[in-house]
Amino acid sequence: MDGTPEEIHASFPDVKLVCLSENHGASGGRNVGLRQARGRYILCLDSDASPERGALNAIVRAFEQDETIGVVNSKVVNAHTRDFDPAAGWAYSEKQKTKGDQEFFTHNFSETGCAFRRDALLKAGLFWERLFFGREGEELALRMLDAGYKILYCPSAVVLHRVSPQKRIASTERKYHDFRNTLRIYIVRYPWWMLVWMLPLKVAAELAKGLRRGRVGWVFKAVWHIVRELPELLKERKPIHNRTALDYLHFQREHGSLSWSLSSWLKYKT
Secondary structure, eight states: OOSHHHHHHHHOTTSOOOOOSSOOHHHHHHHHHHHHOOSSEEEEEOTTEEEOTTHHHHHHHHHHHOTTEEEEEEEEEETTTOSBOTTTTOOSOSGGGGGTTSOEEESOOOTTEEEEEHHHHHHHOSOOGGGOSSSHHHHHHHHHHHTTOEEEEEEEEEEEEOOOGGGOTTOHHHHHHHHHHHHHHHHHHSOHHHHHHHHHHHHHHHHHHHHHHTOOHHHHHHHHHHHHHHHHHHHHOOOOOHHHHHHHHHHHHHHOSSOGGGTGGGOOOO
C-alpha cells in the first residue's frame, strides 16, 4: 500500500473504502463494490471517470419514470475534448452517434459510466467474473434484457472520462481479451439457432481484421483458448430466451455495435 487508503479515510471519513489484496479484474472488482451497495440505485464508474454536475439527478429521474428500466447508460465524453469517448464510452454504432443527444432504449451499456436499479441487478445477477475484463457490460446487458428490464441511454447524465494511457486500445492483448470474451458470451448466452451463424461470422470477421493489419496470432490464441475451455462453458451455458434474442437482434439492426451488414442476409423482420 502507498498510503492512499489512509489518505482517503482521512479526507472522506463517510466514504466506505473496500481494499482488495489481489486483482479481481474489472468484473470481479465491480462485484465486490456492488455487493456492498445498499441504495436503490447504484452508480458504476471507471477509476478515471467522474459524473458531471447534474448527472446523478438525471439518472434518478430516468429510473423513476419507468420501473422496468434496469440500467441507465450515461453519455460518456472525453474530459478534455468533450467529444464522444472512443476508448470506452460509446457502446453503439457510428450511425447512432447522430442521436447521441437523444434518449433511446438499447441493448448494451458502457461500464465506464452506468447505473443500476438494485432490484434489477439482484434479479439478473452481477457481472460474470470469468470475463475478468472486456465485454462484461455486454454480457450483463443480455441478462438484464432477459430478466425483463430495459436499458436506457440518457444523454443528460454526462460522465467525464480522463482517458488513461493504460487503456492500450489498439493493443493485440486487448483485442485478444475482447474477442475471447465475445466467444464466451456467444457460447454461454446465445440460443443455438443464433449461435450457429453468429459465431462463425464473428470468427471470420476478426480473422479478416487481423489479416488486414498483418497480425492474426491473437485470433488463433483466442479460439484455441475457447476450444480448451469449451467443456466448462457448456456446463455454464444458460442461453437467453428466444424472444429476448429476437429483440436483441432488432436492437443490433437499429443501432448495434456489431456489424449488422454481416448478418443482413437473414432478413430479420419484426
